Amino acid sequence: MAGKKWLRLVKSLHQKKYRNQHQLFFMEGAKAVGTLLEAGFVPERIFVTLNQELLFSHSQTEIISEQELKKISALQHPNGVLGVFRMPPQQAITSEDWIVTPEDWIVALDDVRDPGNLGTIIRLCDWFGIKNIVCSRTTVDCFNPKVLQATMGSIAQVNIVYSNLESYLKSLGLPIYGAVMEGTSVYQTALPTSGILLLGNEANGISASLMQSVDAKIAIPQFGRETAESLNVAMATGIVLSEIRRR
Template sequence: MVSKNQKKLIKSLYQKKYRKQHGLFVAEGKKVIKELLEAGMKLHSLFTLDPNIFDIPTSCEYEINKEELKQISFLTTPQVALAIFYIPETKKVTLDHLILALDDVRDPGNLGTIIRLCDWFGIKDLICSDQTVDCYNPKVIQATMGSITRVNISYVDLKEFLTDKVGVLKVFGTFMDGNSIYAEELPEQAIVIMGNEANGISKDVQDIIEHQITIPQFGASKETESLNVATATAIVLNEFRRS
């Protein structure tokens, strides 16, 4: 059974403000929940159609029926279970490796894909501007497929964060009209910034960037849309790692 208070809590966690207030987030589906448990994420409570699929203390497990799951799920097709986890503490950012920074990425699907890419390319620290979509947004959690447990994600005032780092690390940013990424020397330790879906990197942050890079376009048409930020991130991280 799900109590009225539990329902209220779960619904509230679809809003960033209440996630922050409670220090909790929601994950759904057997696979995602299992990955989060295996990675050592601290469980608050779990609501499941089938209590046999998770090996967890019974004190935080609640057996529910399909109707109840439908009421608390944010998915169009609810899966077998919904869990509430504690938001882990952010670790200190270390500067001895490649760091990815996002300036105001708004789409949860894009952020989810980018977190998976960080996991693939061994990027330990992902820095997000305060305006970037919250990584504990349920849509992001579903899109990351558990890789959120292997990437340390920090929300910061990006301009302030970068200001200290210039001089210590090379700062790269992606632009429509920068230097070809193929021609640039891409160091192992650096910060690389990807911008907002519609507007790219903000003016404030642009001023701090030393190296403006671009993924060359091979199609001839002027009408071609710029690459989506998630696919551009895939190419940029691949370029840094291959070199």
């Protein structure tokens, strides 16, 4: 049985305020938790139900009842494993560990609100070997349980910085490519070996003030009928990253 104090703590971690206060977050699922452990994330506790007890040999593993897990899980159907981890320190992109080499692209997100979208984008960055994401402070928290669920463990592979986008991007000194509806076809755009791919809010796109810093507007051409609705922001990220890496 897990202690009441722990159960209350995990419940509080559903909220960003308490995640930041405790510098802790939780991840669910054996695979995802395993990925974080492999990547060197430090678990405070790994709660497992009886049928999952042999999955982890980690000393912080603790058995929890199905009922208890249901109370603290963010899932409709909890899957037997919930790990509580210490947040990794947010590292400046220009720091030694995350220095931008000439082959690096950075993904920047301006006010992306949907947890599934951010999770998918983190997963895509892992897939395409993008090491750094910079988010506006209005972008959904990357330790939000729904974001984490969609990353499938990729959170361990990508450095995510929350900052004032305008000043931060300027400080990096890289060309900024903004994904927009009306822009040059990404297929016809020369893409350097390093740059910033900037994507905007689901409904409103890139904010007007930030748009002034954009060096090139790129778009994914429509081959069917012309529509006013853009592709989903995560889909656009995937298609442009594929195009960047292909070359």
